[in-house]
Amino acid sequence: MVSTQIDWASDADPALSAQGPVVPSNRIERIDVLRGLALFGVLAINIVFEFRVSIFEQLLPPAGTIHPSMER
Numbered sequence: 001m002v003s004t005q006i007d008w009a010s011d012a013d014p015a016l017s018a019q020g021p022v023v024p025s026n027r028i029e030r031i032d033v034l035r036g037l038a039l040f041g042v043l044a045i046n047i048v049f050e051f052r053v054s055i056f057e058q059l060l061p062p063a064g065t066i067h068p069s070m071e072r
Helices: 029-050
Strands: none
Touching: none
16 A cells, blocks of 8 residues: 655754754844734734724813913
């Protein structure tokens, strides 16, 4: 009987077939930065839309108040 399964791991580079964290010297820093920015974007959107919290609310004056220099 002929086996139809292919053992890809035996043909590949041993470093590629090993499972686990990548050695820091083999990491691509630009991809890590891009992933970090993407996660920050997801977090920011979730905060604004899911939790209904305005990121800039603390910087704005309370509703209905006008800065004293703007009053007539």
